[in-house]
Amino acid sequence: MRRQPSPAQRWLGIEVRSRGGGEAVLELCTRPEMQNSAEMVHGGFIALLADSAMGTAMGSLLPDGARHPSFDLKVNFIAPGRIGERLRAVAKVIHSGRRTGVAECRLVGEDGRLVATATATFAILPPTSDPDEA
Numbered sequence: 081m082r083r084q085p086s087p088a089q090r091w092l093g094i095e096v097r098s099r100g101g102g103e104a105v106l107e108l109c110t111r112p113e114m115q116n117s118a119e120m121v122h123g124g125f126i127a128l129l130a131d132s133a134m135g136t137a138m139g140s141l142l143p144d145g146a147r148h149p150s151f152d153l154k155v156n157f158i159a160p161g162r163i164g165e166r167l168r169a170v171a172k173v174i175h176s177g178r179r180t181g182v183a184e185c186r187l188v189g190e191d192g193r194l195v196a197t198a199t200a201t202f203a204i205l206p207p208t209s210d211p212d213e214a
Contacts, residue, residue, distance in 0.1 A: 086132070088128070088132075089106075092108065092125070092128070093108065093109060093111075094106055094107070094108050094132055095108075096136060097168075099136050099137070099139075099140050100140050101140060101141075102137055102138075102140060102141045102172060102173035102176065103137050103140070103170075103171065103172050103173070104133050104134075104136035104137035104140060104169075104170075104171045105168065105170050105171075106129060106132055106133040106136060106168075106169045106171075107166050107168050107169070108129050108166070108167050108169075109164075109165075109166045110125070110161060110162070110164060110165055110166070110167060111163070111164075112164075114163065115163050119163070120160035120163065121160065121161030121162065121163060121167070123155070123157055125161075126155065126157065126161055126167070126195065126196050127153060127155045127198070129167060129169045129187060130155060130169055130171070130185045130196065130200075131150055131153055131198070131200060132169070133169035133170070133171035133185050134150070134173075134184070134185050134198065134199075134200045134202075135150060135183075135202070136171065137171040137172060137173050137183050138173055138176070138181050138183055138202050140173075141176050142176075142204065143207070144207070145206075145207030145208075146204065146205065146206060146207055147204075147205040147206075147208070148181065148202040148203065148204055148205065149202065149203055149205070150200045150201065150202050151201055151202070151203055152200060152201040153198065153199075153200045154198060154199050154200070155197075155198045156196060156197045156198070157195070157196050158194045158195060158196055158197065159189070159193050159194060159196075160195070161187075161189065161195050161196075162189060165189050165190045166190055167187055167188070167189060167195060168187065168188050169185050169186070169187045170185065170186050170187075170188070171184065171185040172184055172185075176204075177204070178204065179203070179204055180201060180202060180203060180204060181201070181202040181204055182199065182200070182201050182202070183202070184197070184198065184199050185197065185198040185199070185200075
């Protein structure tokens with residue numbers, strides 16, 4: 081079963097460009113509603129894109145039904161994201177164990193400039209048969 085984008089990813093318009101083998105590429109076309117008071121992309125949207133890309137990469141290595149919530153997220157903001165540009169997040173799993181996983185991500189603007197880097201740690205949880213627990 082192929083995992084579908086989350087409701088948040090669909091609502092924001094995050095597109096999965098590639099996924100598999102512990103890697104993922106996601107893109108987000110930024111909009112005026114994503115602007116902060118400095119007239120650049122709010123860091124929360126950049127963090128969300130990075131977390132989504134790393135989660136997608138991690139999920140590509142796990143069996144169907146396994147859950148993998150992130151419990152640690154570190155984002156380094158390098159350059160501002162510009163409103164109206166497409167941001168690309170390229171994520172790669174660097175550790176996938178029985179209980180935890182770690183991934184890294186680079187976010188770039190349309191012109192190739194580095195906007196941010198990120199790392200995340202994930203809890204690897206077994207599939208559940210209880211729909212209220214998922």
